[in-house]
Amino acid sequence: MTAEVIQERLKPIVKPYVNNQENFNNLSLKSNFIQDLEINSANLVDIVLDVEDEFDIRIENNDMEKMTNVEATVEVIQNLLAKK
Amino acid sequence: MDKKRVVITGMGVVAPNATGLSHFEKAIKQGKSGIQFHQELHDLKFSCQIGGVPKIPQELLDKNFTALEQRGLLATGLIYGGIAGQEAWRDAKLGVNEELDTDSGIIFGTGVLGVEKLREAFNRIDDKQVRRLGSTSVLQTMASGISAFLGGKLGCGNQVTSNSSACSTGTEALLMGFERIQYGKAKRMLVGSCSDAGPYVWGGFDALRILPHQFNDTPELASQPMSATAAGFVPSSGAGALVLESLESALERGANIYAEVLGGHVNSGGQRENGSMTAPNSTAVQSCITQALLDAGVNSEEIDLINGHLTATAMDSTEIKNWSQALNLSGKDFPYINSLKSHVGHALAAAGSIELVSSVLELKRGFIFPNINCERIHPEILKLVDEDKIPRQLLEMKVNVLAKASFGFGDVNTCVILKSYDNE
Numbered sequence: 001m002t003a004e005v006i007q008e009r010l011k012p013i014v015k016p017y018v019n020n021q022e023n024f025n026n027l028s029l030k031s032n033f034i035q036d037l038e039i040n041s042a043n044l045v046d047i048v049l050d051v052e053d054e055f056d057i058r059i060e061n062n063d064m065e066k067m068t069n070v071e072a073t074v075e076v077i078q079n080l081l082a083k084k
Numbered sequence: 085m086d087k088k089r090v091v092i093t094g095m096g097v098v099a100p101n102a103t104g105l106s107h108f109e110k111a112i113k114q115g116k117s118g119i120q121f122h123q124e125l126h127d128l129k130f131s132c133q134i135g136g137v138p139k140i141p142q143e144l145l146d147k148n149f150t151a152l153e154q155r156g157l158l159a160t161g162l163i164y165g166g167i168a169g170q171e172a173w174r175d176a177k178l179g180v181n182e183e184l185d186t187d188s189g190i191i192f193g194t195g196v197l198g199v200e201k202l203r204e205a206f207n208r209i210d211d212k213q214v215r216r217l218g219s220t221s222v223l224q225t226m227a228s229g230i231s232a233f234l235g236g237k238l239g240c241g242n243q244v245t246s247n248s249s250a251c252s253t254g255t256e257a258l259l260m261g262f263e264r265i266q267y268g269k270a271k272r273m274l275v276g277s278c279s280d281a282g283p284y285v286w287g288g289f290d291a292l293r294i295l296p297h298q299f300n301d302t303p304e305l306a307s308q309p310m311s312a313t314a315a316g317f318v319p320s321s322g323a324g325a326l327v328l329e330s331l332e333s334a335l336e337r338g339a340n341i342y343a344e345v346l347g348g349h350v351n352s353g354g355q356r357e358n359g360s361m362t363a364p365n366s367t368a369v370q371s372c373i374t375q376a377l378l379d380a381g382v383n384s385e386e387i388d389l390i391n392g393h394l395t396a397t398a399m400d401s402t403e404i405k406n407w408s409q410a411l412n413l414s415g416k417d418f419p420y421i422n423s424l425k426s427h428v429g430h431a432l433a434a435a436g437s438i439e440l441v442s443s444v445l446e447l448k449r450g451f452i453f454p455n456i457n458c459e460r461i462h463p464e465i466l467k468l469v470d471e472d473k474i475p476r477q478l479l480e481m482k483v484n485v486l487a488k489a490s491f492g493f494g495d496v497n498t499c500v501i502l503k504s505y506d507n508e
Contacts, residue, residue: 045218
């Protein structure tokens, strides 16, 4: 799966947790979940669970810790999909 | 130090017979029952298959919970309390500031919160799926989840906590908030309580065999406080909320004043004498009432109406005896007395606050709601109280001073004295 496709599928997952709509509208690979999108840190675990369901993968703690922005998240998903 | 006068400037309610203040006022005037048969209780082989569960339209949920907050939301007590608390705040015309409001606090109690959510969590944990609990498991199942939720919604920066004293929780919350304002530690306190609905809350009471099992086909007739045929309390749920405010703060912002809180008292019977985990020590109940009158500076003859605890068990006549002895009044001199539990059942931790909302409406609008399901009053009660003092029809009349008491498991008691406010 290409990074672009993953990013497109990631957007609706992240959307309900976003508190800064403007930065979400200008989403880029560098968008940070907490700093830019102002997502409550507790909700990061919900995003991880939603990502697991969407891509049918299992994300362990060490991968979860990397998922702070769009780029790193796409990379984690891509690696896990490749291992399937 | 001069104690501050404290008034009620906003209310909200989620009850089995009506949700929202105006519907609730209409329902209690009509004596509308909120008790229904529940198939789920039948399927689970409960002996009592009836109960009170508020109806929450999606529109009301959307008004009080964001789409995100509604995800995985199973804690019914949090839903009821979240709605009632925010309704009370809006009713008091208090806005939601972006800045921290250090003058406003919350004391919003419960017995146990989010049992449905707990059940989901237990199942996931036992399935070795703890990692899939999600982020809201803690908020929905901690006892203070309700005050924490409301505190965040409203931006309250004063004390934000949840009290818990079984069926006296709601009345105790009012007294705690009242004292905080009296002593100048807060200007406004949102007080109230909530209780979850359903088999996981009610099961323990069904096991104690203290719920009526004879009315599964006639649920509306089941809750019979003060009746000769009272067969046990009907389990129920919901939430009530009141905004307490110092009189100066209320006058300063031109707020609508419903009533004044004159005083009250809280104590415990220590499970001594005739008291136990489940039965009240009468000495302590009477002392709670007399101390409340003393604190309020009111003579017993001044009380127009009692909103009793009166759950529809054999203890109802004991309660009446305690009121009669504490007030030293009987027969035609005994105040009017009613029990909202005849309409909505026993909402456990939420009972006190829902009943307080009904009491304040009576003071503000000038009426006494009817006791339903009480065609034949218990003979022990008739020995102490004249029949006319237990109205079975709506009475439209001025109520000046009202006493409200709640008693709970653990032999705990609360009594508060409220007065109508006439711009004096």
